[in-house]
Amino acid sequence: MNCALVTGASRGLGRAIAVQLAKDHGLFILVNYSTNQEAAEETLTEIKANGGNGELLQFNVQTKTEVDEALNGWKEANPDNFISVLVNNAGITRDGLFMWMPEKDWDDVLNTSTKGLFNVTQNVIQQMLRKRTGRIVNIASVSGLKGVAGQTNYSAAKGAMIASTKALAQEVAKRKITVNAVAPGFITSDMTKDLNEDELKQMIPMNRFGKAEEVAHLVSFLASEKASYITGEVININGGIYS
Template structure:
């Protein structure tokens, strides 16, 4: 049985992506979360309400030993299943001007996004390489494409994801594994709930924030057979704010 692992799937973009992959592709969803068990349960309930199925998988993407222990145990207990789709969605923000940024805010953001991508992908890609097929979609950001003042750490982390996407795509293309990234702009989610939407909308040519569902549909397309010849790409989804 083909499975999709979605990191940071307890809410926001991760939840929307997890549900959409279950609906569109009938994938068994591994709902990764770090600490919010209740929210992760809600994601799984939405997947089941949509006619899909899955399981909760708790680990902190920043800690390689934790990632490997959780994924290896799951593999041993589920020999009839394999991870054919990986969505590296987990990420955090710790905004602030660079000159006053605490070292921990830099490390936490880099470790969740960039190191997290390394930790999870290195484990999950093993089954894809053996099966000679797979889809990896990394969630980047407009911040990683153009840089955003007050987000030097987040821009650096997402920029690293974009560069890693392009390099890894070249390494595994011959095994029919595609590696792409999506770069959302302002999306209505927990991560943007403290932003002044009315103030920011005029900066966006479409004059609105995007929805998590719109990003999920893009990820779903990249996972599909229709996108089999697309790899190493970064697709912006931002209402025209950066094209």
């Protein structure tokens, strides 16, 4: 059975992506979460309500031993299942001016996005390489392309994801594995709930925030056979803010 692993799938973008992948491709969804089991269960309930199926898989993407233990254990218990789609979505923000930024805020943001990408992808890609197929989609951000004041850590983390997407895509293209990044702008979610939407949307040519479902449709396309010749790309989805 083909499966999709979505990291940080308990809410927001991760939840929308998990639901869409189940709906469009009939994939069995591994709903990864770190601490919020209740929210992860809500994601799974929504997947099932839309006719899909899946299970929860708890691990903190920052910790390699935890990632390997969870994924290797799952693979041993499910020898006939194959994670054919990986979405590296887990990410956090700890915004603040660089000159006053605590070291922990730098480390936590970088480790969630970049070390998380390394830990999860390195485990999952082994089977993709053996089977000579796979789709990897990394959720970056407009911050990783243009840089955002007050988000030096987040911009650095997402910029690193973009660069590693381009490099890894070249390494595995011959094995029919595609690696792409999606760079959302302002999307209505838990991550943007404290922002002044009325003020910020005036900067966006489309004059609105995006919806999580709109990003999910793009990820779903990149996970499909229709996108088999697209790799190493960073696709912006931001209403024209970075055009």
